[in-house]
Amino acid sequence: MMGARRNPSPGCYFLFLGELLLAAVLSAVPLGVLGGYASEARAEEAALFKQHCMACHTVEKGGGRRQGPNLWGLFERPIGGLPGFAYSEGLKAEQRHWTPALLDRYLEDPKTLSQDSYMMYSQADPEIRRRIILFLETASR
């Protein structure tokens, strides 16, 4: 059994390290969780969503509720319209559908849409809001 006694060449180790590094980079971006939002150019927007929203929201189809409702299909449904989620009175009373402009206002201050809002989050930076909304326009469909 010659093969069993042969030491791997240094090149093998480098290959192995390279694979480890690749695995680490890939696992840092949970593509599955983010609904196949794979474009590298969009990775930063995905990272912003992860950082600002994912503690309370899933976005992929069939994703569970956290503190907030699942956001799949957001722009195709009425505000406060995910069946089974216990929304605040303000969101329940809303008749409109979500649009990027309404979402921008809501993220800046949820109380503009719902006086008794349950969402304990707001974002004063318009650039962060813009990029997260761009992400959602793709990832929620």
Ligand code: HEC
């Ligand atoms: C601390 C938890 C928390 C964070 C962080 C958070 N949300 Fe929410 N979100 C909620 C809760 C709770 C509700 C339900 C609000 C209500 O009923 O008044 C909600 C509701 C929403 C809704 C309305 C959904 C619908 O079905 O009408 C949208 C859209 C939304 N959030 C987007 C976001 C985005 C985008 C971010 C990140 C920028 C974010 N949220 C961050 C908890 C959170």
